[in-house]
């Protein structure tokens with residue numbers, strides 16, 4: 001993650017810069033927004049910005065401080081994560097103790113509490129003591145996608161910065177320029193991740209691009225029974241397949257409805273989609289999308305997966 005990745009999050013960056021200019025960036029902050037939109041990456045960039053040793057254009061991304069933070073090896077960067085669904089009180093006690101020391105190497109100690117909605121009341125009370133009298137050289141960033149589950153006492157002591165998904169085109173550009181992903185993959189990843197940078201990066205090396213095309217070629221185009229094609233997949237894999245299948249039929253539907261090319265998830269297969277758009281009626285596509293979403297529901301309800309796939313296949317290939 002580099003500084004350029006802040007592209008698309010200018011609003012949040014401006015807010016932080018204002019605090020820095022007023023020399024009032026300390027104490028508690030809550031970064032709230034959907035999962036995978038880059039909240040934690042942004043928090044790390046702030047840690048770099050505060051501790052970078054370059055004379056200008058901080059963070060430089062190249063000094064020893066920036067590199068240590070990037071690798072999570074800086075002694076003034078502390079990342080606290082939930083263990084078994086809860087954030088341990090011992091971790092917050094350590095934070096409480098560490099916050100009172102001066103920074104070891106840098107200018108500011110940065111504590112990032114991931115999934116901060118997992119603080120139990122004991123840990124929250126302990127954290128509250130630090131937030132009530134925050135040392136000037138400590139920054140505590142709470143990351144959450146469930147701000148409604150954060151204790152009100154904590155909320156009232158923190159400044160809240162909201163994050164939203166990036167525009168698809170912005171994320172596509174980030175993937176191309178900063179992660180050297182080719183354009184058609186980048187378009188797919190940005191669209192499929194719905195503008196969430198973290199999610200797109202997670203998918204990037206997962207082989208999903210090949211997988212989604214395999215699913216399209218072997219399932220959507222073949223007309224073979226789904227239950228035979230997908231035999232041996234566990235429920236998690238089936239759910240992922242169904243998600244991908246839904247995105248294909250969503251594209252066919254949208255193409256038929258006249259959506260602009262940039263709105264397609266599978267832009268790399270536009271001509272194949274166009275052929276299918278002629279073969280399927282809106283009513284048929286409606287039926288398929290409904291059956292896929294019902295199939296997901298049945299998968300969660302532990303109904304026999306062979307039966308679910310047989311049912312879905314019958315809907316797909318009916319004339």
Ligand SMILES: [Zn+2]
Nearest residue numbers: 052060063066
């Ligand atoms: Zn630096």
